[in-house]
Amino acid sequence: MLLLGIDVGTSSIKVSVVDSETQSALVSAQYPETETEIKSLKTGWAEQSPEMWWDHVQNAILKANASGMYNPKDIGAIGIAYQMHGLVIVDKEQRVLRDSIIWCDSRAVEIGNSAFQKIGEQRSLSRLLNSPGNFTASKLAWVKENEPEVYAQIDKVMLPGDFIAMKLTGDITISASALSEGILWDFQDDAISQDVLECYGFSSSIFPPVKPVFSEHGYITSGVAEHLSLTPGIPVAYKSGDQPNNALSLNVLQPGEVAATAGTSGVIYGVSDQLTYDPESRVNTFAHVNYAADSKRLGVLLCINGTGILNRWVRDNFAAGTSYAQINTKGQEIPVGSAGLRVLPFGNGAERMLNNKMVGAHFHNIDFNLHTQAHIFRAVQEGIAFAFRYGLDIMRGNGMNPSVIRVGKANLFLSSLFTEAFVNATNVPVEFYDNDGSVGAAIGSGIGVKVFASEREAFTNNKAFQLIEPTSADLYEPVYQDWKKLLLKQLDLNNAN
Structure with a gap:
């Protein structure tokens, strides 16, 4: 089976088509060739258009198809990695309501600091493993406070990868890993945090159904399949933030293993099996791609x-x-x-x-x-x-x-x-x-549809x-x-x- 991986980066979109038998890429493609700009309407602000991401994703897939190195109809699953912490909001017709407030935007710092005090520092750290800080939940609170007419139209809130999956399938899902990176997950209850919902006045109805990272998050619609020469009905079987996904691509899955990246931003990401936190929230703890209630795997970032x-x-x-x-x-x-x-x-x-x-x-x-x-x-x-x-x-x-x-x-x-x-x-x-993020996303989709007998088997050919x-x-x-x-x-x- 061939696997398609999509990496929604800040600078560009990269896609790779991977042969599941060899775990190696047949072809990779990037779009656009030049680095995508970040909109900064005010000091400390950073935004990008989700519809622009979708346009670039399609162009990257078509560019890969044009290589002639594979038959697109042989692709059996799709995985998505994406820039973490971005806020995407859509209405009931799945129309984007505003540009995404992305990871490096700083406008919600004080909102998050205030929530940290309101919820209680120790309660936040012990349950969220972080301060609400400048993460997705606080960015949504900024929209609620400063753009109430936009907030009133929200049907669903999601992360960038959830949006691309929605465009491919028409379905909207989210994972514990994604919610944790937005500081919306309670690790004690293993559920969406009621503390955060009550503090910010969010309704739980605006959040999509929660599914495991490695699972089927929807199936490619016939219209999208026709445009991209794919087979209708193949699943999006994996979605992860870029840093947990980078760790996956480097076979960093078990406690003590550590990965790093140095792209637009720089990250060191280590895996732990303990619900630990930094008292000052200078480093952050999120649910890793293989997190489960009965097998805690946390990414310390x-x-x-x-x-x-x-x-x-x-x-x-x-x-x-x-x-x-x-x-x-x-x-x-x-x-x-x-x-x-x-x-x-x-x-x-x-x-x-x-x-x-x-x-x-x-x-x-x-x-x-x-x-x-x-x-x-x-x-x-x-x-x-x-x-x-x-x-x-x-x-x-x-x-x-x-x-x-x-x-x-x-x-x-x-x-x-x-x-x-x-x-x-x-x-x-x-x-x-x-390996890179798009290859990791492709392999993640193979884990999601159980092409591999285990997570470890997915990386038998991935040697230093x-x-x-x-x-x-x-x-x-x-x-x-x-x-x-x-x-x-x-x-x-x-x-x-």
Whole structure:
């Protein structure tokens, strides 16, 4: 059986068609070729059009079909991965009521902080495993408070992947994993949180039926099937947020296993079997893809908003026409520490690991007679790696101590400069796997329709092809400590203001 995986990213849509027998991709396609813009109508806001995602999904599938590498009629199941925490709302005719308020939007921080106090800090942490913070539930509360005429028309609330599944099938479902990433799931009751519903004044009727991640969430309609040359009635059999899905694609399913990504944002994601939480909600705990009431599997997630987006910003504004590969090569010409140049990479909204502070990005110690373009390139990637180290230390304080981190060869991990900085700053080896989000989503759909006898069987051919170990952690440690002092000083300034 062939499996179709769809990855709804912030920058673009990627799809892969995977042969279930070999667990390898026959073809992958991306649409659009250029990075999709984020609408920012006000400082700290970030929105995208769900209908634009759907248009891009269709174009990506048609592009993959055009390769001629497979017969689309042989596809037997579809899986969807998606950018986490986005809010999508539709009316009774399944019409989108407003653009999605996406993951890096910061407008609901104070609403979430207020709910944390109203529900009670200890009750929130023990039941939700998080503060309501700036997550999906708080974004919905913002709509209720600021756009009441829009809120009054809501029939269903969903996450981005639920929306794409709705467009494919006409059905709307959600999972405990999705609800938990929106801070809408009570882990004590294993149900939608009554505390959150009562605090924000939401009716439970606006949330779709809850189904397991690995299950049939609807069947492709004849109209969609005809347009995309698919077989009518095949199921959408898997839906997951991008970070749990990335962990799945790297076979990170059991307690103690850890994955990382460094795309537009950066994430370290580890699996636990304990209902643990960070008292300050700097890292967050969600239901993993294989979470069940009788087999707790939790994903502990560190998110850094400003990673690849900073690297892109530097390329666009300091090196127009230069490829990422050229940036990496130039940066490698500079010794560790970038001759004192330090970069704080926090310019993409409120950072959870910094207590939801809007810190901004900062370049420190620029010397006009010393620093060159190459120094900037290196300092940026070092600064991103140091942000990962800072967050990993928070995770370590909460009991997550990885002996190895699994990653895909993609985004910033394509850069040997960044990989070296990441491995040595964290002092943790990195294993590379030849998988990505769209392949993981495809394999997830195979698990959902039981093509594989078990989750483990789905990854029998997924082996690490490279191991990078720390070789100069002693060189990076003093540079990191200097970087950390600058960050703490900046946080003090923010708190004073």
